[in-house]
Amino acid sequence: MTMNTDTGPLNDLSVVKSVSLTSALEKELERLILTGELEPGARINEIHLSNRFGTSRGPIREATRSLEAKGLVEVVRNRGVFVRRLTVEDAIEIYDVRAALFGQAGRLLAERMTDELLVELTRLVDRMDMVADQGSFDEYYPLNLAFHNLIVTSCGNRTLAAEYHRFVNKLHLFRARALVQGGGLAVSNREHRAMLEALASGDGDRAQMTHWRHVALAKRRLIAAGSGGASRND
Amino acid sequence: MTMNTDTGPLNDLSVVKSVSLTSALEKELERLILTGELEPGARINEIHLSNRFGTSRGPIREATRSLEAKGLVEVVRNRGVFVRRLTVEDAIEIYDVRAALFGQAGRLLAERMTDELLVELTRLVDRMDMVADQGSFDEYYPLNLAFHNLIVTSCGNRTLAAEYHRFVNKLHLFRARALVQGGGLAVSNREHRAMLEALASGDGDRAQMTHWRHVALAKRRLIAAGSGGASRND
DNA sequence: TCGCCCCATTTTGTTGACAGTTGTCAATAA
DNA sequence: TTATTGACAACTGTCAACAAAATGGGGCGA
Numbered sequence: 349m350t351m352n353t354d355t356g357p358l359n360d361l362s363v364v365k366s367v368s369l370t371s372a373l374e375k376e377l378e379r380l381i382l383t384g385e386l387e388p389g390a391r392i393n394e395i396h397l398s399n400r401f402g403t404s405r406g407p408i409r410e411a412t413r414s415l416e417a418k419g420l421v422e423v424v425r426n427r428g429v430f431v432r433r434l435t436v437e438d439a440i441e442i443y444d445v446r447a448a449l450f451g452q453a454g455r456l457l458a459e460r461m462t463d464e465l466l467v468e469l470t471r472l473v474d475r476m477d478m479v480a481d482q483g484s485f486d487e488y489y490p491l492n493l494a495f496h497n498l499i500v501t502s503c504g505n506r507t508l509a510a511e512y513h514r515f516v517n518k519l520h521l522f523r524a525r526a527l528v529q530g531g532g533l534a535v536s537n538r539e540h541r542a543m544l545e546a547l548a549s550g551d552g553d554r555a556q557m558t559h560w561r562h563v564a565l566a567k568r569r570l571i572a573a574g575s576g577g578a579s580r581n582d
Numbered sequence: 583m584t585m586n587t588d589t590g591p592l593n594d595l596s597v598v599k600s601v602s603l604t605s606a607l608e609k610e611l612e613r614l615i616l617t618g619e620l621e622p623g624a625r626i627n628e629i630h631l632s633n634r635f636g637t638s639r640g641p642i643r644e645a646t647r648s649l650e651a652k653g654l655v656e657v658v659r660n661r662g663v664f665v666r667r668l669t670v671e672d673a674i675e676i677y678d679v680r681a682a683l684f685g686q687a688g689r690l691l692a693e694r695m696t697d698e699l700l701v702e703l704t705r706l707v708d709r710m711d712m713v714a715d716q717g718s719f720d721e722y723y724p725l726n727l728a729f730h731n732l733i734v735t736s737c738g739n740r741t742l743a744a745e746y747h748r749f750v751n752k753l754h755l756f757r758a759r760a761l762v763q764g765g766g767l768a769v770s771n772r773e774h775r776a777m778l779e780a781l782a783s784g785d786g787d788r789a790q791m792t793h794w795r796h797v798a799l800a801k802r803r804l805i806a807a808g809s810g811g812a813s814r815n816d
Numbered sequence: 817t818c819g820c821c822c823c824a825t826t827t828t829g830t831t832g833a834c835a836g837t838t839g840t841c842a843a844t845a846a
Numbered sequence: 847t848t849a850t851t852g853a854c855a856a857c858t859g860t861c862a863a864c865a866a867a868a869t870g871g872g873g874c875g876a
Contacts, residue, residue, distance in 0.1 A: 368659045404831045410647040417651035425602045426837050441741040452682035507675040638861045660867050
């Protein structure tokens, strides 16, 4: 059982009154899941949670039903709810969806590009090149994340952005999560430069293609890495 | 209030025991929303529903929280839940997401195309041409729906298919729903033929482009029709 | 007549309790 | 030793009741 009884997260919950208890619980549960504190496959015990958060089971059940609809947990009747476990096949499917959404975001962004944004994006890619030379993955990863987030949130389509983030989050449920983050840093950043050029040109077709390809290649790297060693999906 | 007290749908609910009451209620509520029996903006009264379905409020609350996560209803604290109302801007955003997903489906399908599927798809397009000549929209619409569904469900990516359908469903919440279905029948079917050719060629790039463009053009038709007359989104 | 305040009613938020189901473990028999 | 059975414990599914908030209407005063 991965439950602890510290009261840390509890404060955030008790303070709020403007927002419903259910949604606060949902946010907290989502955090626990995405950070891995609740591991994929783990069972979510309603009584334990209600004790931990000092509420009854009702709001917790509502929160888990919401998380089920979002695809983060699985509800089995008379058995309980479990943190969803993604297979390699699931992860690959998600990559295709991600590629489609990210490509569309690139297209939209190319058609509404600004100089400031181009400067900001270029700076991120430059810094990624720097840390990639040093092979420092720990520094590369957050920059990479910021780069992608900036593109998606700037494309002007909030629906698309929300969906994109939902699927990126879902990848956290993938057991062999290290594979997702792997891949050549320098190679990946060369793709970033191609994306930048397409965005700067204002050519929507080209931007969509480069952005789509970036995720598609990441998927390829995932498959290649997966078929090598840790391909078990039990 | 659009509630009636007939016991028709109730039977389906009481019979089942293997599936939870919550998910049965959720399905029924989703049906009521998508068919328009519960109109966009309508308030969902927990007590009324619990009386109507003969349950307590608990399962109904869980079902509505799930529908909220799916984007079909909106929950306002201490006020209740309302059937979500889509603005024109929302609908346009959804079209972009749909285009991205449909394009990806086209690409995937092109790479795993079979002769039988091509025959089946061609038959649908042929029949659409027939009824389009007669200007019979009532016959065209279900054929068109079947055509798109067949493509998406055959692409081999269940995650993508589920997302696509989720967004198509959400379009039912758009007030000026007639606009969504509008557009030239013959024009639209000409795009279908281009998609067929791309699928038959097995060229993923080309298939993605033709499929993406098909939805993008539908979006354009929506915008054109919307800016003309019924552009109010109150 | 118009605007504001107060109170009753309605509705939601949350809780605790009970019933039914699942999983476990020990005792028994082969 | 191993398989089976029965009882117990833990947990989920559902419900009814209480508390808090919002809605609506009537009365009062300007």
